Amino acid sequence: MQIHKGRGAVSGQASTRFNLPRREADGDWLDASREVDGEPAPLRTQVSELSPRTILSFNKSPDVPFDRSINAYNGCEHGCIYCFARPTHAYHDLSPGLDFETRLFVKPQAARLLRETLAKPGYRPAPIAMGTNTDPYQPIEARYRITRQILELCLEVRHPVTITTKSDRVLHDLDLLAELARHNLTHVAISVTSMDPALSRLLEPRAAAPAKRLAALGKLAAAGVPTHVSIAPVIPAITDHHIEEILGAAAAQGIRSASWIIVRLPHEVAPLFREWLQTHFPDRAGKVMATIQAMRAGRDNDPAFFSRFRLDGVWAQVFRQRFAITMRRLGFGKPQVALDCSQFRPPSRDGQLALF
Incomplete structure (x- = not known):
């Protein structure tokens, strides 16, 4: 199996749910071609622009703490092998594997579309979640600055917004986030999966190193x-x-709010993850999957509301106890307080605030 440097997925597996065409390289020809042509060129990131009619997505999921979100990017160059958003690339007739992290889609008009939605007479504010599907601070944000444009709009109209990311690029918008926080309009979650940079490069090859994420947590907290x-x-x-x-490292940065989620393997993520395990950790691949299945009634994944986030069995109890004991020892408190929706003032479609 070929390992693509800087990429999380080992292969470009196509989805079997939509009867997409599958290709398999012939092993003998693959070996011969490498002798003649050398190793294949590194996979390059391709970006295509989309023109959706709307940008704010609403959900009625009873077990998530938000009812609306924005995903300005489809696909994610961070390449996290475990990403539960990978199956969404099948809707583009692309692979949830390597295509998900190399063939990206961007929505440049996101801020304009959001302004139009917020200006509608019947709109009622509630926190907008960003980073719930793909990362709003993945590398192409440096070029498009869509997340920043959305934060600027949220500050302008005093609309609450939350951020979840694996990138210290969030600090590029510290000025906006600090001002939003001053009005109780934002909070930021940074995901840290390990303290080992070598392991992180395998799990999430183009995300920020663990030390950078922890430093970003500290800088955000210091800014209020x-x-x-x-x-x-x-x-x-x-x-x-x-x-x-x-x-412990987060507590040293002044963080006192934390959570954890066991890995979820919906649809095409499960075979991609198994392939990754066999490639990088063949000595424990069976143990990893057996432990996951022991917490999910013998299955790789449980898609049902509520139970998808609620684990069963001895292993689940062990993880819960470890987390709870460490939280108490380090003085972690309750989750963030509710954001303030009362300050919202609708914009007009031409970019000016509505007059009251």
């Missing part, structure tokens, strides 16, 4: 931004031994 460390996902026998160390 309500900040949360998310240990997500926890992968048994791969990253779970880092739980206590991550919480």
